[in-house]
Amino acid sequence: MKLEGSCFCGAIKFETNTAASRVTHCHCIHCRRISGAPFLTYAEFKYADFTFTSGTPAQFNTRPEVTRQFCSHCGTQLTYRDSEYPHLIHVTIGSFDQSERLIPQDHIWSDRMLPWLQMDDGLPRYTRQRGF
Numbered sequence: 001m002k003l004e005g006s007c008f009c010g011a012i013k014f015e016t017n018t019a020a021s022r023v024t025h026c027h028c029i030h031c032r033r034i035s036g037a038p039f040l041t042y043a044e045f046k047y048a049d050f051t052f053t054s055g056t057p058a059q060f061n062t063r064p065e066v067t068r069q070f071c072s073h074c075g076t077q078l079t080y081r082d083s084e085y086p087h088l089i090h091v092t093i094g095s096f097d098q099s100e101r102l103i104p105q106d107h108i109w110s111d112r113m114l115p116w117l118q119m120d121d122g123l124p125r126y127t128r129q130r131g132f
């Protein structure tokens with residue numbers, strides 16, 4: 001399965017040639033703050049299967065081991081990588097052309113979920129990190 005995506009302005013484009021290994025809603029405070037949204041949803045891929053096909057994203061560390069990439073022109077959050085899991089990359093599902101094919105499987109940091117957020121999806125919830 002090939003998936004393609006881009007930032008809002010189109011300066012950064014990427015593709016993957018495999019299905020996501022996992023799709024997760026993250027309710028942690030870092031994802032909330034860096035996106036400005038109540039939570040972020042990421043699709044996980046092997047880093048070796050992910051390629052930027054246009055442009056070079058800027059990056060920012062939200063923890064020493066966590067690097068997040070974004071478009072320096074339009075500000076779209078694109079990826080998350082943890083140096084403890086260098087073989088993986090997590091990509092914001094709203095950045096894909098085929099977001100509807102990336103179906104969430106669970107929630108992490110659910111103890112930080114905003115109290116007014118109602119998600120009756122029946123998916124597993126992990127109060128903190130699940131591990132990879």
Ligand SMILES: [Zn+2]
Nearest residue numbers: 007009071074
């Ligand atoms: Zn952009």
Ligand SMILES: [Zn+2]
Nearest residue numbers: 026027028031
């Ligand atoms: Zn998070």
